[in-house]
């Protein structure tokens with residue numbers, strides 16, 4: 265990768281060199297592409313390719329639905345495309361996995377030992393459903409990965425400073441973990457108690473419980489709402505928010 269890329273992309277230092285290409289776009293790039301506008305999509309992918317100085321064999325994506333569905337991307341999927349889902353894994357070199365987010369987490373997974381990459385869309389619903397852990401489990405069962413070799417990278421997303429929720433969301437998380445460790449009361453608005461919730465920490469701790477090493481989990485520490493001048497933010501921009509695109513690919 266050439267230098268100067270950090271103006272257009274957030275890039276984890278550890279992934280800046282080596283066998284993986286992994287970027288998370290900044291404004292003004294916008295990966296919110298209306299259905300059917302395939303040319304716009306291909307133009308964006310071509311821009312990323314030009315920036316990276318690398319030609320992807322194929323970029324794959326799926327319609328994201330805040331599910332816990334993780335797809336194994338194999339040769340046949342490159343032509344027929346993927347059904348709905350929120351996570352993708354592959355061991356095919358040159359194939360980029362693309363996820364779009366505005367405040368939600370995009371989590372890169374990488375096993376350097378088995379040569380497997382993943383890109384996971386984990387908003388609060390996906391985090392509640394442990395989609396990132398589902399992806400790790402698939403890396404183990406399908407590719408024979410060992411959790412202690414898997415690295416996880418949580419890209420810029422809305423963080424505890426800005427992710428305000430109410431009792432309904434707190435109650436859902438409270439049903440499966442000690443939510444008090446991850447939430448604090450913020451304010452009362454129109455009679456509703458608000459809380460600040462740390463979903464990045466929940467994802468990190470779920471990954472630790474799944475067997476990842478503490479030194480293999482990397483958090484950007486960047487909040488998309490605090491830095492909404494740099495990143496698209498749903499909470500910051502509302503319905504009109506664009507999307508940050510993240511792509512990860514094993515070099516051929």
Ligand SMILES: [Zn+2]
Pocket residue numbers: 422423424425426427487488489490491
């Ligand atoms: Zn913030």
